[in-house]
Amino acid sequence: MKIIKILLVLAILFISLSAVSAEGNFTALQDEIDSSTDFLDITQDYVYDNSTDYELIKGIEINKNDFTINGNGYTIDASNQARIFIINGTNITINNLNLINGKSNNGAALYIELNSTITTNNVTFIDNEAALQGGAVMSSGAGYRSLNDKFIDNYAKNGGAINTQGGELVIKNGIFSSDKIQNWGLIYITSALIYIENTTFANTTSNYSTAIYASQSTGKIRKSTFVNLTATVTAGAIAIKEHALDIEIDDCDFIDTNSAKNGGAIFADVGGENGECHGNITILNSRFTNCISEFGGAYVQLDGNLIIDNTNFTSNIAVFDGGAIYTSWVNTVNITNSIFTSNIGYYEGFSHGGAAYFDMSNVIMDSCILEDNSASEGSSLYTYDSVVSLFDNYFNNPTENSSSIYGVYCEYYESGNNYTDDILSLNNTNYNLNVESSQTHFDLINNTINVETLPKRFDLRDWGWVSSVKDQGNMGSCWTFGITAALESVLIRYANITYDFSENNLQNTMIKYSKYGVPTMEESGNPYVGEPYYSSWLGVSPAAYDTYDELGKISSLIATPDDVQIKDIVFIPTRKNSTDNDQLKRALLKYGALSIGYNHDFNTSFYNETTYGYYNYAIPGGNHIVCLVGWDDTYPKENFVKTPDGDGAFIIKNSWGTGWADEGFFYISYYDISLATLFHSMTFDIQNNNKYDKLYQHEINYNTTTNHPYAMNKFVAEENLQIAAVGTFLIQAGDYDFTILVNGEKVYEQNGTYDYEGYATVELDDYIPVRAGDEFAVISKSKLQNFGRMRYHAEPDISFVSYDGVNWESSTENNVAAMIKVYTVALPIYAEDLVKIYKNDSQFEANIGVASEKVTFEINGVNYTRNSNENGSAKMTINLGPGTYTIKTTFNGTTVENTITVLPTLIAENLVKYYRNASQFHVSLIDGEGNPVSGANITMNINGVFYNRTTDENGTATLNINLEPGEYILTAIDPVTGLMMSYNITVLPVLSADNMEMTYMDGSTFNATVIDGEGNPLANAAVTFNINGVFYIRHTDSNGIARLNIRLMAGEYIITSEYDEMRIANIITIKD
Secondary structure, three states, X not given: OHHHHHHHHHHHHHHHHHHHHXXXXXXXXXXXXXXXXXXXXXXXXXXXXXXHHHHHOOOEEEOOOOEEEXXXXXXXXXXXXXXXXXXXXXXXXXXXXXXXXXXXXXXXXXXXXOOOEEEEEOOEEEOOEEEEEOOOEEEEXXXXXXXXXXXXXXXXXXXXXXXEEEEEEEEEOOEEEOOOOEOOOOEEEEOOEEEEEOOEEEEEEEEEOOOEEEEOOEEXXXXXXXXXXXXXXXXXXXXEEOOOOEEEEEXXXXXXXEEOOXXXXXXXEXXXXXXXXXXXXXXXXXXXXXXXXXXXXXXXXXXXXXXXXXXXXXXXXXXXXXXXXXXXOOOEEEEEOOEEEOOEEOOOOOOXXXXXXEEOOEEEEEOOEEXXXXXXXXXOEXXXXXXXXXXXXXXXXXOOOXXXXXEEOOEEEEEOOEOOOOOEEEEEOOXXXXXXXXXXXXXXXXXXXXXXXXXOEEEHHHHOOOOXXXXXXXXXXXXXXXXXXXXXXXXXXXXXXXXXXXXXXXXXXXXXXXXXXXXXXXXXXXHHHHHHHHHOOOOOOEHHHOOOOOOOOOOOOOOOOOOOOOOEXXXXXXXXXXXXXXXXXXXXXXXXXXXXXXXXXXXXXXXEOOOOEEOOOOOOOOOEEEEEEEEEOOOOHHHOOOOOOOOOEEEEEOOEOOOOOEOOEEEXXXXXXXXOOOOOEEEEEOOOOOOOOEEEOOOOOOOEEEOOOEEEEEEEOOOOEXXXXXXXXXXXXXXXXXXXXXXXXXXXXXXXXXXXXXXXXXXXXXXXXXXXXXXXXXXXXXXXXXXXXXXXXXXXXXXXXXXXXXXXXXXXXXXXXXXXXXXXXXXXXXXXXXXXXXXXXXXXXXXXXXXXXXXXXXXXXXXXXXXXXXXXXXXXXXXXXXXXXXXXXXXXXXXXXXXXXXXXXXXXXXXXXXXXXXXXXXXXXXXXXXXXXXXXXXXXXXXXXXXXXXXXXXXXXXXXXXXXXXXXXXXXXXXXXXXXXXXXXXXXXXXXXXXXXXXXXXXXXXXXXXXXXXXXXXXXXXXXXXXXXXXXXXXXXXXXXXXXXXXXXXXXXXXXXXEOOEEEEEEXXXXX
């Protein structure tokens, strides 16, 4: 036994001497670990030496179980050239060691392999950097416990300090901070069980989730502090995504944490990409102080369930909504025994919910205190589409400019609350979808390509008509990138302007967490969702106004001076087979790039990484939207992993960054069974470059159709305007017919033909003026009508359908509205033609929309200046005589013309009558309202002779006309206004004859014609002829002609004819 003991002592002494005398490089440390059994005591520092340690660039391997390294405060330095440790064992412990300057793709200090377990205790990780996952530690399906450790200034793309994928992560008494700007925070966790206690995260900036990102994970965070953390995008401290189980945050402090977009401290997207997760988040006994973000100053949660108890929210700020808390589509929000003090919705006029903003959530608040919170609307709470129950709460919030609780489309239940002087406004609506726009004007360029035969190859990149490749990152937003890339291409081509539009605003406006969004869409989308965003003018703004966010999902509705108005959106039908490609090709030639869908599968041999060729021969459908930029009929079929039936491929721009495929571009075989088969492809037609000022609309989403051939939308003009264009969505190319009504009266109709399927804007041939407050309507006639089924609430009785265009039924009962939009332009001067009665009180009126401004009227060459009243109207009294006049109205450099018609108060017709028939002259007198005036004495003057006649009960005065045949002027005088009106009186003769020439005794007769008072021939009338004092009586025949034989000698005679006291004279000339 003594010999054995001596040998053991010698062995231990030998090992210790070897450790002391080692060179201090990685190779030496590897040897020491390999030769150790249960533990190793570090007695010196180790530094990576590339000349000797290059075989350990992936790390010193610990392939042991139940093994401990005692670091004794020493340091292992990888010199920014290698990983430090790679762990493949169980129950490994590292104590009291400094791990610095590690470098690797994943886990630069520790890489923990599958099923391994390790504990680090009092280990300091400094300046370790991984290109991808886990700057200090990467744990893959393993168990990692960190006790009393410090993580300082480490960096990785995902998890600057720790990245855990699967397995379990336990952190106690840790300290995390970094002066390096992180990308996805200090700790990045997916599909793992987590427990974090008594740990501090401080003084760090990251793009996202500065402290912790947890996806598909469950666990607890207790007694920890998050202080002075900044996310340049979303989630100032913690982000939770696709969370199906439970996460509990207990007794934690969040102090001075902030993010630019969503969730100053915590952002929880429980539903994730497809909304399939419904986990629970519980926050207990915690404190949120001085947290800031655009939405949810402290906290944002989407989907799932939320419990908050005994937690204080103090002095948190949201730029827009939810000073402390913002929730959307959360099944249950249960907040108890919590205090909300001095939280703010900051943006004046645009902020909602100083303490909390609840959207589409079931909310219970019990025994809470809400005091000194403020926002533009809802100084304490703003609720939208929610069910809210309030019990035993105390409210004391400033309400000088807003109510304390503001509810829109909500149900409220309450009892036992003390509202002090707070004002509640609970039954509000929000129907207005009208959008004003200040479009950036651009000049169109004629870059049309006309070909009869399609070329073998065409690539928009060759023409410079493709925008830069983007990277959608961790968000399922490919559809936004595909659509936006198509629009950018069209604008480069036809406007010579390179835009970078906001994909972020497109996505966040159209998913369900926006009140304008699709109720079934959490993240992923399709081209049909993009169409209403563009056609409804909900954005189309440069990305600088709403930068891309791979995590957050809440954006404001923005309008910028750099917006672009989209009026025409073209849908290309799905492909029927592998040779059905001409429509796609011709659309590329005519418009530019197209958004297009296909099915991408990462786990198959569809993609050739060398040739960048993709050929899906097995899986139909579509799960990815990209941008089509060209085609190549000669692209070799051999370039695909599996050889298709023929050559040819489309050229595709993807949204996975320039590092993927051929700088972001790849090829899809014509024979791909998924390409353009599930969704229509989409592009834009920007040839209508007219600028419109406002869009009137009642819907956002294209979702359903009806077989009613007629649809009608009604609107109320918010200002003086001109209807300039009408827009609608047609399922197929064909005829359109629009009828426009103003105040129920038809004023205009226009018809024509669409040459493509999609959304089209039809410019009116004539603009229609409409006064502020007037109702106008558009009736669309088509085989099929399109309707938007939306989350947004449709106003009752503003959208209708009909089978016959006469009998209408409301469509908004089902919260759908016809896709009929109206584009308007400003009407600086609104004036209608004036028809008035002489000297009544009617005035000509022009509305300019502003008060106390000078307006100039010109009529008959004379200018008159009038000031507009408080309603913006300038008026002019018209004292002109009866007639039609042109009046010009000028204001602020704009002139409009109108017609003024002055009607007389005396109404009569010129009279034509036969001598002494029963016809009389009738003149009517009306007052200024057009009503007859009875009992008035009207003076009439004919040839200087005055007659006075009194009007009867119909306001009519009558004068008998017994004048000789001839033409007379009768002047009538209005006894009230003094108006004098002249009329023509014509008396026609009843006896007529012509002068006659004859030859002596040629048998001629002199003929005189007699007619009655109606102008008809009068038979058997006795006519007396007198020639040279000799009288002859002759009677008229059936034609009213009396004939006298003339047997006089040659000469000239005067013959007088007489009938019924009417005499005429003629000359008879007789020749030899």
